[in-house]
Amino acid sequence: MTAAVIVKALRKSFGATEVLRGIDLEVAAGDVTCIIGPSGSGKSTLLRCIAFLDQATDGYVFVQGEPLGFAPDASGARARLPDARVRDVRAKIGMVFQQFNLWPHRTALGNVTEALTTVRGIAPAEARERGLAQLRKVGLAAHADHFPAQLSGGQQQRVAIARALALEPQIMLFDEPTSSLDPELTGEVLNVMRALASEGMTMIVVSHEIGFAASVANRIVFLDGGKLLLNGTPKEVFGQPRHPRLEQFLETYLDRGAAILA
Amino acid sequence: MSFDIGLIWSRMPDILGGFGLTLVIWLVGCLAGIALGFLVAVLRRNVAGLNIPLAAWMEVTRGTPFLIQLFLLYFGGPFIGLSLEPITAGLLGFTLYGAAYFSEIFRAGFAAVPRGHIEAGECLGLSQGQIMRRIIVPEMAVLVLPALVNMIVLLLKETAVLSIITVPELTMMISAIGSENFVFVESLFLLALFYWAMVEIAGWLGRQAEVKLASFRPAT
Numbered sequence A: 001m002t003a004a005v006i007v008k009a010l011r012k013s014f015g016a017t018e019v020l021r022g023i024d025l026e027v028a029a030g031d032v033t034c035i036i037g038p039s040g041s042g043k044s045t046l047l048r049c050i051a052f053l054d055q056a057t058d059g060y061v062f063v064q065g066e067p068l069g070f071a072p073d074a075s076g077a078r079a080r081l082p083d084a085r086v087r088d089v090r091a092k093i094g095m096v097f098q099q100f101n102l103w104p105h106r107t108a109l110g111n112v113t114e115a116l117t118t119v120r121g122i123a124p125a126e127a128r129e130r131g132l133a134q135l136r137k138v139g140l141a142a143h144a145d146h147f148p149a150q151l152s153g154g155q156q157q158r159v160a161i162a163r164a165l166a167l168e169p170q171i172m173l174f175d176e177p178t179s180s181l182d183p184e185l186t187g188e189v190l191n192v193m194r195a196l197a198s199e200g201m202t203m204i205v206v207s208h209e210i211g212f213a214a215s216v217a218n219r220i221v222f223l224d225g226g227k228l229l230l231n232g233t234p235k236e237v238f239g240q241p242r243h244p245r246l247e248q249f250l251e252t253y254l255d256r257g258a259a260i261l262a
Numbered sequence B: 001m002s003f004d005i006g007l008i009w010s011r012m013p014d015i016l017g018g019f020g021l022t023l024v025i026w027l028v029g030c031l032a033g034i035a036l037g038f039l040v041a042v043l044r045r046n047v048a049g050l051n052i053p054l055a056a057w058m059e060v061t062r063g064t065p066f067l068i069q070l071f072l073l074y075f076g077g078p079f080i081g082l083s084l085e086p087i088t089a090g091l092l093g094f095t096l097y098g099a100a101y102f103s104e105i106f107r108a109g110f111a112a113v114p115r116g117h118i119e120a121g122e123c124l125g126l127s128q129g130q131i132m133r134r135i136i137v138p139e140m141a142v143l144v145l146p147a148l149v150n151m152i153v154l155l156l157k158e159t160a161v162l163s164i165i166t167v168p169e170l171t172m173m174i175s176a177i178g179s180e181n182f183v184f185v186e187s188l189f190l191l192a193l194f195y196w197a198m199v200e201i202a203g204w205l206g207r208q209a210e211v212k213l214a215s216f217r218p219a220t
């Protein structure tokens, strides 16, 4: 069985700075992979390259066996795929951002149904039903007619998750989904993600919530300076003896998380 | 100063004709200028090779007096085979002049839409056209409306410049009455009154539109 996501020798430079320095990663279907690492280590860039929001400088991403963005052509050279093909493969992926990125001029329901009607061509009445079902799933059916500005950060992020789920993606990417939330609001979002994981959704999560990573993820990836330094089960990565860079990271960045693991 | 109401009254058809033409040039010119300005802003944003030439054109238009642009178009046009009627030249010049300002307003509007809102649309499979129509334009409409209304109102006063190239709009008609009958001050006073009333009405309409649009998006 092909992996849900394969990242092959992925490199990304911004100008002269190489941010991703050859990443290889496989995510099996149903896996929850947590990417951790110091700020600036390239976590967001990796996720954005997987979703083809940033174009990698070299290397490939395969989603359920299909290349996203670039593929080797007949002569083996790296070639950009046509936009329509990119859209088709990207449809398998749902993305959740740190800043929610809800559209402020649309209600919660409008945010969720937008792609159902404009991209999938589903009739408004049915899109509405599906949208409400997704909002119910994240506990926000009662807030369907609220605008993002009328929702708390945690509620906005749950709407953003519902919006991504509405298109029934095979893989969900989360880029620090709780980092812009007040601490008391992170729980409601993590609970939704936990439920999603238990339904068997394939997830790649960039998060500083070490507790969540240790309890929900079955793979932990530690990124450091654009390289994938560690890749293993939570036991392997967090257990003793710990890699010195990881130890340093846990101490420097995550007093809270380190305490959970101690 | 003896204001001769009878005189004004007897020339009312001319005055109303000029008034009508001012309104038509203003409204048509603003609509065309908004359309052209929007197009320019979109092209500058999406077509890399056009950004600099279009930016230069807009800069020159905004950096030179409207009066001189009109002169160049009307009196200079024939030298490059472009002989236009006064009304045509006036409307064209007015549209180009407004477009330069409108495009700048739209450019700022585009820049104010967070990149992440666009990326969210891309991730969900919306095409570039759908993102423009469904996300960028409605989102920036709220942001740019006050500046648009302000510009539209300012442009109303600029239409008076068209009298210089003998477009028979309000200023031209009323000034003519003034000079034919030696009632300069009265006619200028009347003219000021006309523009002021129109500006107030236009400003009021604009504020109504702002209120209506703002209700789509509750304050944060």
Ligand SMILES: Nc1ncnc2c1ncn2[C@@H]1O[C@H](COP(=O)(O)OP(=O)(O)O)[C@@H](O)[C@H]1O
Binding pocket: A014, A019, A037, A038, A039, A040, A041, A042, A043, A044, A045, A046
């Ligand atoms: N669009 C960009 N242009 C230039 N540099 C960028 C851009 N995006 C990210 N970077 C740089 O790439 C590095 C990795 O960034 P990022 O992937 O956001 O790290 P992380 O998410 O791990 O904090 C940082 O040094 C950042 O400054």
Ligand SMILES: [Mg+2]
Binding pocket: A043, A044, A045, A176
């Ligand atoms: Mg990041």
